[in-house]
Amino acid sequence: MNQMTPNPGKKVYLNQGSETNHTSYTLSEITEAQPCCLPEPHIQVRDLSVSYGEHQVLETVSLDIYKGCITALIGPSGCGKTSFLSSLNRLTDMMPTAQVQGSIRFDGEEILAVKTDTLNLRRRIGMIFQKPNPFPLSIRRNLYLPLKENGIRNRKQLAQKTEKVLREVGLWDEVKDRLDSPALALSGGQQQRLCIARALVLEPEVLLMDEPCSALDAIASAKVEELISSLAGRYTVVIVTHNLAQAKRVANYAGFFWMVEKVGKLIEFGQCDSLFETPESELTAAFVSGVCG
Amino acid sequence: MFRGNIDRLVEPPLRLAGFVCAAILLLILLFLIKEAAPVLTGGGWRLFFADSGWYPMEGLFGILPMLVASLVVMLGAIMIAAPIGLGCAIFLQYYAPPVLAKAFRLLLSLLAGMPSVVLGLWGLTVLVPIIGSWQPPGTSLLAATIVLALMVIPTMALASASALSSVPGSLMNGAAALGLTLRARICYIAITSAGAGIRSAALLSMARAIGETMVVLMVAGNVVQYPSGLFEPVRVLTANIALEMAYATDLHRASLFASGLLLTLIVLALAWLAARSNESSKQYG
Numbered sequence: 001m002n003q004m005t006p007n008p009g010k011k012v013y014l015n016q017g018s019e020t021n022h023t024s025y026t027l028s029e030i031t032e033a034q035p036c037c038l039p040e041p042h043i044q045v046r047d048l049s050v051s052y053g054e055h056q057v058l059e060t061v062s063l064d065i066y067k068g069c070i071t072a073l074i075g076p077s078g079c080g081k082t083s084f085l086s087s088l089n090r091l092t093d094m095m096p097t098a099q100v101q102g103s104i105r106f107d108g109e110e111i112l113a114v115k116t117d118t119l120n121l122r123r124r125i126g127m128i129f130q131k132p133n134p135f136p137l138s139i140r141r142n143l144y145l146p147l148k149e150n151g152i153r154n155r156k157q158l159a160q161k162t163e164k165v166l167r168e169v170g171l172w173d174e175v176k177d178r179l180d181s182p183a184l185a186l187s188g189g190q191q192q193r194l195c196i197a198r199a200l201v202l203e204p205e206v207l208l209m210d211e212p213c214s215a216l217d218a219i220a221s222a223k224v225e226e227l228i229s230s231l232a233g234r235y236t237v238v239i240v241t242h243n244l245a246q247a248k249r250v251a252n253y254a255g256f257f258w259m260v261e262k263v264g265k266l267i268e269f270g271q272c273d274s275l276f277e278t279p280e281s282e283l284t285a286a287f288v289s290g291v292c293g
Numbered sequence: 294m295f296r297g298n299i300d301r302l303v304e305p306p307l308r309l310a311g312f313v314c315a316a317i318l319l320l321i322l323l324f325l326i327k328e329a330a331p332v333l334t335g336g337g338w339r340l341f342f343a344d345s346g347w348y349p350m351e352g353l354f355g356i357l358p359m360l361v362a363s364l365v366v367m368l369g370a371i372m373i374a375a376p377i378g379l380g381c382a383i384f385l386q387y388y389a390p391p392v393l394a395k396a397f398r399l400l401l402s403l404l405a406g407m408p409s410v411v412l413g414l415w416g417l418t419v420l421v422p423i424i425g426s427w428q429p430p431g432t433s434l435l436a437a438t439i440v441l442a443l444m445v446i447p448t449m450a451l452a453s454a455s456a457l458s459s460v461p462g463s464l465m466n467g468a469a470a471l472g473l474t475l476r477a478r479i480c481y482i483a484i485t486s487a488g489a490g491i492r493s494a495a496l497l498s499m500a501r502a503i504g505e506t507m508v509v510l511m512v513a514g515n516v517v518q519y520p521s522g523l524f525e526p527v528r529v530l531t532a533n534i535a536l537e538m539a540y541a542t543d544l545h546r547a548s549l550f551a552s553g554l555l556l557t558l559i560v561l562a563l564a565w566l567a568a569r570s571n572e573s574s575k576q577y578g
Contacts, residue, residue: 089470091466091469091470094465094466094469096391118472119472119473119474120472121472122469122470122471122472123471123472126470126471127467127470129463129466129467129470131463133461133463133464133466133467135464135467135468135481135482135485135486136464136485136486137481137485145471145473145477145481146471146472146473149471149472149473149474149477150472195467198471199470199471202471202472
């Protein structure tokens, strides 16, 4: 697991460097370089407020989520982090009382517009939940179902894509001989990796993760965390986590949420390093040092 | 300490209530077996399946035609009621706006509790003449099947809806987050994970259908014969008991009790299967 040093100015970017001059780097430079953190906003959130009925949980949050980077959202329970995440793929639509206001632009298009094709949006923005939620089907069918619903019927293509994502999440060797056994027979960590594979199989651009490790034991959690780190550069990842050390390890950017007068607010947002090392707000400083929250 | 005392005070009556409940079933079974004993002992039960027909006056007690009629009517009713009931449940759970869903659920509960004789009355005065004008006499297997189906649709719908509502929200949200359409979420996720509950709903509806007496008695025509067509009148086991109990004596009486015992065992078997199906559904919880 290679540690993130999110400092755009210092290192060379693999996805930016042209083919011609890549020979000039030594191997150690390449492994140290971060394949992400071009400050190019992928999702722009402006004045986002979320409420359930009368109860407001999130007020006027504005931040940019950068392409190919891992953005961690930290803060105590109940301060609207999950609601924030669910607004990004319009999963808030599933909750009848949820009201979302403000603006979220994804590749320049307004997500919150009524005419947004939410099915298509959710195929481009995948989501991983706190509790692994594989469907009560076989491992294979868990991956085939989203593909088939997306119009991919060719058996060979289905099998190829399945193998590719299962390899990507490090599950292939563990399950290749029992693809037709129930997904629920897998261990918790395997289930969560299967869920990540299921999200990746649709080749999304963004992955939203809602405390993906909190229901797992330490070893499974470490595996999933490693997997998340490996996604940087290829996917834009937004991860909600209660584990500050984890946020520090995996994230390039971090946002700190806190309850102000019973409403969740974004207190501080910035590069992960600076948020943890030199926070601007006293509240952030207290939270990251463990004094409060 | 006070709480402990209350527990000690409350426990015996509760235990008694539980015991009474269990004892009723056991006593009914024992009673049925005792009354049916004259036919059950001495190999008389074989006559049930060997005799050419049901002619109690001549000492022939072949119940097979009526047993077959009972099973056919039950299966026919569930074949109509299961898809409609499941459709109602899906509408209720996923499509109906909240206000309508509430009203619809109330309506289904009312229908489920409606006295079956009222349905029978409707069947006799409306449905039977319609069928009769097309294929006389009208009182028939078809009439019994339709009226029974109408009777068990609410049961099927409410039990399926409760199975669907227990599908974990995390699964449905997970499916939605993958961009699955509502149709796909229902077909592949909800129905799959509520499958055991839906099966159990169908089994309970079947138990209700085969045990029903009044409705079938009113519209089935009550001719003892193997069902040979949709428009033929048939007599089912329950109706037979109700029709003949008043004047039956000796072996005749005992064979009616034996039919009752058989029905009870069928219903118990269906209920047991339903419970087992529900049990296996809990692994998805």
